[in-house]
Amino acid sequence: MSEVIPFVSQLELKEEQEWIEVLSRQLPKERIVGFSALTAADKKDAKIAIVANPNPDEISQLPNLVWIHSVWAGVERLVGELGDQPFGIVRLIDPELARTMAEAVLAWSLYLHRDMPAYARQQKNRQWKEIPYRSVSNRTVGILGLGELGTAAAQLLAGIGFKVIGWSRSQKQVDNVITKSGEDGLAETVSRSDILVSLLPLTDQTRGLIDKSVFDNLPDQAGLINFGRGPVVAIEDLVRALDQGRLSHAVLDVFEQEPLPTESALWDHDAITVLPHISAPTNMKTASEIVARNIVLYRQKGILPVTVSRKLGY
Numbered sequence: 532m533s534e535v536i537p538f539v540s541q542l543e544l545k546e547e548q549e550w551i552e553v554l555s556r557q558l559p560k561e562r563i564v565g566f567s568a569l570t571a572a573d574k575k576d577a578k579i580a581i582v583a584n585p586n587p588d589e590i591s592q593l594p595n596l597v598w599i600h601s602v603w604a605g606v607e608r609l610v611g612e613l614g615d616q617p618f619g620i621v622r623l624i625d626p627e628l629a630r631t632m633a634e635a636v637l638a639w640s641l642y643l644h645r646d647m648p649a650y651a652r653q654q655k656n657r658q659w660k661e662i663p664y665r666s667v668s669n670r671t672v673g674i675l676g677l678g679e680l681g682t683a684a685a686q687l688l689a690g691i692g693f694k695v696i697g698w699s700r701s702q703k704q705v706d707n708v709i710t711k712s713g714e715d716g717l718a719e720t721v722s723r724s725d726i727l728v729s730l731l732p733l734t735d736q737t738r739g740l741i742d743k744s745v746f747d748n749l750p751d752q753a754g755l756i757n758f759g760r761g762p763v764v765a766i767e768d769l770v771r772a773l774d775q776g777r778l779s780h781a782v783l784d785v786f787e788q789e790p791l792p793t794e795s796a797l798w799d800h801d802a803i804t805v806l807p808h809i810s811a812p813t814n815m816k817t818a819s820e821i822v823a824r825n826i827v828l829y830r831q832k833g834i835l836p837v838t839v840s841r842k843l844g845y
C-alpha cells in the first residue's frame with residue numbers, strides 16, 4: 532500500500548467525508564484520509580495532498596509534500612498562503628466546470644442582452660413599453676481572461692451569434708472570437724464591449740483592473756458581469772458609474788468579502804444583481820475523476836500535472 536494521501540480542507544465534516552468517499556472510489560489503491568485522522572508517520576510520508584481551501588498550518592505539518600491538488604479552480608488564496616512552500620500547486624482544470632461557467636455567462640449575457648432588468652423595473656411600475664430589440668449580431672460581448680473558463684464562454688456566445696472579443700495576457704487564437712492582448716488590446720476590447728465579462732484570476736496585476744478608466748471607456752449603457760474574483764473590480768468606481776447612468780447594470784457573483792455582508796449597500800442597488808458565488812460550482816464527481824487521473828499518472832509515470840506559476844500568481 533502506497534503512502535497516505537491527506538485530504539486537507541476547512542469544509543464541514545460531512546462535505547469533507549463526501550469528498551473522501553468519492554475520491555476513494557476513483558482511487559481504490561490509495562488511502563485518502565482527512566487531516567485530523569493522520570498519524571505522525573502519515574504526515575511525514577505524504578507526498579501528495581488533495582486540498583479544498585486548506586488551513587496553511589495543517590499543510591505545514593506535511594513536510595515532504597511534492598505537490599498538492601486543489602479541487603477548486605481559483606488559486607489566489609493558495610498562492611498567497613502557500614506560495615513560498617517548495618511543493619507544486621495544481622488547480623482543478625475540468626471541462627465540466629468550463630461548460631458550467633460558459634452556461635452561466637450565456638444566461639446572464641442574455642439577461643442583459645434582452646433587457647430583463649429594465650423589464651423587471653417596468654413591471655414594478657405597471658409600465659407596458661417595448662424596448663427596441665437589438666440582434667445578437669449587433670451586440671459585442673467582451674471577455675477579460677481567455678483561459679479554461681473564458682474560452683469556453685467565448686465559444687458558446689459566438690455559437691449563438693454574439694460578436695465576441697476576448698483579452699488575455701498572452702495572445703490567443705479562438706475560432707470566431709476576436710482576440711487581443713496587452714494594454715492597447717484591453718482598451719480596444721473594453722471600447723467595443725456592450726457587455727463586459729470578467730473571468731480573470733485575482734493576482735497583483737488584476738486587482739482593481741476594472742476601474743473608472745475601464746468604465747469610462749465602455750460604450751454608453753454597457754453591462755458588466757463579474758464571475759472571476761471580486762477585487763478585480765474597483766467596486767466604488769462601479770457603483771459610481773451605475774449611479775451616473777454610464778453603465779446599465781452589473782451582475783456580480785464574486786465579492787471582496789464572501790458571503791457579502793448583510794449590511795452591504797450592493798444588496799439594495801437597483802442596477803446590481805447579487806449572486807452568491809454560484810456561477811460555476813465544482814462538480815464533485817467530474818473533479819474527483821480528474822484528480823484521480825492526475826494522481827494515477829504521477830504514481831505510474833512520475834508525471835506531475837501543470838502547476839500554478841508562483842510568479843504570475845495563477
Ligand code: NAP
Nearest residue numbers: 604605676677678679680699700701732736758759810811
Ligand atoms: P485560467 O485558465 O488560469 O485563465 C486565466 C485567464 O486570465 C488567462 O487567459 C490569462 O491569460 C488571463 N490573465 C491572467 N492575468 C492576466 C493579466 N494580468 N492580463 C491579462 N490577462 C490575464 O483560469 P480559469 O480556469 O479560466 O478561471 C478563471 C477564474 O475564474 C479563476 O481564477 C477563478 O478566480 C474564477 N472562478 C470563478 C468561479 C465562480 O463560480 N464564480 C468558479 C471557478 C473559477 P493567459 O491565457 O495569457 O495566461
